[in-house]
Amino acid sequence: MRLPPKSLRPLLLAALLLCAPALAPLPAFAQAQQAAAPATAPKPGTPVPAGSPLQAGPVHAQFAIYYAPRTKADPMDTLRSRLAKLGDAPKLLASMPKPSEVTAPVLFANWNTTTVQQTYRAPEMEMLQRFGHGITREQAEALQGSSQALIIDFAHPSKLALPAMRKALELTLQVARDTNGFVWDEETRELFTPDEWQKRRVDPWAGGIPDIASQIVIHAYQADNKLARAITLGMGKFGLPDVVVSQFSWSMNGPMGTLVNGFAQAMVEGAQIARPGQFDLDLRTLKQGGLRDPKDKEAKGTTPARLSLVAGTWESGDPRNRLYEIGFDRYPGPDRSAQQVALLKSTFGAADDSVSRIKHNEEILAASKLARAQLPVLRDAFAKGLAPGEYILVKAPFITRSGGNEWMWVEVTGWKSDAIDGMLKNEPVEVADLHAGQMVKVSQAKVFDYMRRYADGREEGNETGKVIQRGVGGKR
DSSP, X not given: OOOOOGGGSOOSOSOGGGTSSSOEEOOHHHHTOOOOOOTTOOOTTOBOOTTOSXXXXXXXXXXXXXXSSOOSSOHHHHHHHHHHHSTTOOEEESSOOOGGGOOSOEEEEEEESSSHHHHSOOOOHHHHHHHEESOOHHHHHHHTTOOEEXXXXXXXXXXXXXXXXXXXXXXXXXXXXXXXXXXXXXXXXXXXOHHHHIIIIISSEETTEEOGGGTOEEEEEEOTTSSEEEEEESGGGGTOXXXXXXXXXXXXXXXXXXXXXXXXXXXXXXXXXXXTTEEEEOGGGOSSSGGGOTTOHHHHOSSOEEEEEEEOOOOXXXXXXXXXEEEOTTSOOSXXXXXXXXXXXXXXXXXXXXXXXXXXXXXXXXHHHHHHTTHHHHHHHHHHOOOTTOEEEEEEEEEOTTSOEEEEEEEEEEEETTEEEEEEOSOOSSOTTOXXXXXXXXXXXXXXXXXXXXXXXXXXXXXXXXXXXXXOSOBO
């Protein structure tokens, strides 16, 4: 009998939108945003070339300052005043130059008071509930009628990506404070009060290097095959590719988020791809961010992660930027899921996946009956659609070599009538030809227990596990 392995228990659960290394489930309304792949994008699946990732051409970023209802000072005058006081300030131009003409940091500002509602409208209430930082409900409501916005475009050579972006973040903060505005990051699709912009964008730098988790977001959502896909937004501000990881189960949310954030941090710290399509990520060598915290053994990793890197495939809502997709084929395993498990075990250490040999006594069977009574409710909930980041596990029997049962957890990916499809989450001990991560089929009639994990971290079920943890039930 198995308890849920640690990899399925709470792990780095704060949403990455709050700058923690986990994946933030993306609501359906945000998934609909459209973005086209750059015309020069390499063919998906092409190995990332050696010498990457910093782009050759200039870096571009766009921020906007919204006013609700109106500004307390002229934004253009304020911008000019702040530029005059800022050392090594970007040059304010009357129009944005061609990319080939960007040889030093420049900016172009558009003070829009006529067409904001039509061409650059503030985010709607539903978006602000998810992607607004420090915004009160009253402020969000006022922003719906905002007709004023200062739109600032920054451009600079890629070799100046970090110092120029730091200046851009600071300048935007100063103008927003002076004029009582709210800052929009076009790359990450978030809105901030000035205080939140300072806390999340300006302060998390050390030695000229940002904690990248504070500068980007990761959107994660369920793909058509019922598995998850996650992508960063915001790496383009640093002249770097956004990062994709796909076809993983929601219960891998935490370690996958750590992996993506770690690779993004390595790139912003200047790491280069030494061999085409390959990169060895050692979280212990990072200079910035919580991923290298020596007190957090689970976050910093135990051995380097051997990543495969290919050009990513664009989907609706992706940023208009290069995409690097993380692959797992440098690890052993008969399929992608098994390779994912192998990488995570190697990098973060093996989860506690011990086997308890338990007799099904009256208390265990009563707990199972209580859990099984909820299966029809769970099946209906699954059919209606779970929230992004939510998942269900069922404990089911698998026949051992000796003809007995090994009870293991399966993450549900399909559920129709009595038939349940899912991903095996335990590593079998006594069952041949099965492995953790393998897609399996089980019968609802034979399910012994369940565990439902909500997107906010709440859990229910695991009734037999509660009994086992109390030490009830004899070994056999």
